[in-house]
Amino acid sequence: MALIVQKFGGSSVRDRERIFNVARIVANTHNAGNDVVVVVSAQGDTTDDLIAKAAEITHNPSAREMDMLLATGEQISIALLAMALNEIGCHATSLTGWQAGFRTNRAYTKARITRMETERITSELARNRVVVVAGFQGINKLDDITTLGRGGSDTSAVAIAAALHADRCQIYTDVEGVYTADPRKVRNARKLPEITFDEMLELASLGAQVLNNRSVELAKKYNVELEVLSSLNPMPGTLVKEVAKDMEGMLIKGVAKDTDVAVITIMNVPDEPGMSFKIFGMLAQKNINVDIILQSTGRDGKKDVIFTCSQGDAPVAMRALKESAKFNQVSCDNSYAKVSIVGAGMQSHSGVAASMFEALANNNINIHMISTSEIKISCIIDREEADRAVSAIHDSLFD
Numbered sequence: 001m002a003l004i005v006q007k008f009g010g011s012s013v014r015d016r017e018r019i020f021n022v023a024r025i026v027a028n029t030h031n032a033g034n035d036v037v038v039v040v041s042a043q044g045d046t047t048d049d050l051i052a053k054a055a056e057i058t059h060n061p062s063a064r065e066m067d068m069l070l071a072t073g074e075q076i077s078i079a080l081l082a083m084a085l086n087e088i089g090c091h092a093t094s095l096t097g098w099q100a101g102f103r104t105n106r107a108y109t110k111a112r113i114t115r116m117e118t119e120r121i122t123s124e125l126a127r128n129r130v131v132v133v134a135g136f137q138g139i140n141k142l143d144d145i146t147t148l149g150r151g152g153s154d155t156s157a158v159a160i161a162a163a164l165h166a167d168r169c170q171i172y173t174d175v176e177g178v179y180t181a182d183p184r185k186v187r188n189a190r191k192l193p194e195i196t197f198d199e200m201l202e203l204a205s206l207g208a209q210v211l212n213n214r215s216v217e218l219a220k221k222y223n224v225e226l227e228v229l230s231s232l233n234p235m236p237g238t239l240v241k242e243v244a245k246d247m248e249g250m251l252i253k254g255v256a257k258d259t260d261v262a263v264i265t266i267m268n269v270p271d272e273p274g275m276s277f278k279i280f281g282m283l284a285q286k287n288i289n290v291d292i293i294l295q296s297t298g299r300d301g302k303k304d305v306i307f308t309c310s311q312g313d314a315p316v317a318m319r320a321l322k323e324s325a326k327f328n329q330v331s332c333d334n335s336y337a338k339v340s341i342v343g344a345g346m347q348s349h350s351g352v353a354a355s356m357f358e359a360l361a362n363n364n365i366n367i368h369m370i371s372t373s374e375i376k377i378s379c380i381i382d383r384e385e386a387d388r389a390v391s392a393i394h395d396s397l398f399d
């Protein structure tokens with residue numbers, strides 16, 4: 001007998017039919033002799049709808065009240081799924097995040113889990129109940145409801161799996177696994193049987209929206225092997241783990257694009273020690289996550305500093321640079337995108353970057369910035385070219 005955590009996203013519990021579909025998957029797992037903890041998200045677009053409702057009242061809601069509101073979405077799902085399970089003869093108990101023991105810090109709307117108190121879940125399992133837990137929510141020291149940030153249910157599932165030392169953590173979604181590129185956009189995109197945590201982290205942060213970033217970080221930290229699979233098509237999905245089987249010739253695991261890129265240029269920065277610290281120290285203080293950084297060679301005692309960050313952070317960065325740091329030649333351009341290739345195998349092989357650049361060159365796509373790490377190469381290009389670039393790179397690296 002194993003202990004299995006199964007997480008179902010919003011699209012998997014969208015309506016009555018889908019809820020019963022999920023109930024059957026869960027009941028089958030339980031009937032096979034396993035303990036099962038289920039984590040669910042809010043149905044369909046519920047969370048977006050709740051955010052829209054808040055906006056009807058105020059443009060500046062308190063974060064505490066937002067969490068009070070948003071947590072209701074998952075509470076609907078757990079009750080309905082538990083009812084469906086009981087309806088098909090599988091005994092189930094629903095638990096909110098706080099009943100399930102999710103203790104978080106105080107950061108409303110983006111809380112972090114500080115501790116899991118698993119007694120209640122364990123005692124329900126001991127009574128042979130399936131436990132249905134609300135994802136995305138917890139409770140802080142003030143006994144206030146908190147939420148974990150958008151897409152946080154994945155993190156809830158991994159946290160439970162880690163705390164209970166579950167044998168498996170299955171993330172059910174509406175795609176069949178992790179692909180080498182977005183299968184809706186790239187013909188020939190292939191499903192990967194396995195991928196490492198590090199590769200998945202890069203792909204997740206690059207906008208391959210299968211798993212929430214924080215959930216992968218947590219899974220890596222506690223070594224919780226994840227399985228991403230479809231709730232609609234029963235077939236093996238993708239395993240996300242520390243070390244993936246070395247698949248012959250699979251140097252690259254995926255090609256991703258990220259359109260949430262702002263390119264900020266600071267011109268005529270004095271060419272003297274401490275300038276980079278001044279700029280990026282200040283941005284760090286404002287919690288701005290800087291990605292690629294370029295610096296031109298100096299001329300006449302001046303240089304240009306160019307960096308990328310998310311479009312959401314760009315206005316804050318611009319203000320900080322102009323007002324606090326007193327740079328007056330600062331500009332921001334949102335017309336770019338980032339395309340990247342990811343694969344642990346590139347560490348030990350040469351020529352991977354060249355093939356990527358060749359694919360872009362053959363398609364007449366200009367590269368504005370490049371950055372590399374051991375397992376990733378990213379190029380900043382014009383946003384309009386992004387889809388074409390992903391297909392071109394995918395074709396040349398996978399076919």
Ligand code: ASP
Nearest residue numbers: 041047136150151152153
């Ligand atoms: N319902 C929340 C959201 O839409 C959490 C989740 O789906 O994981 O962001």
Ligand code: MG
Nearest residue numbers: 010041042047
């Ligand atoms: Mg959702």
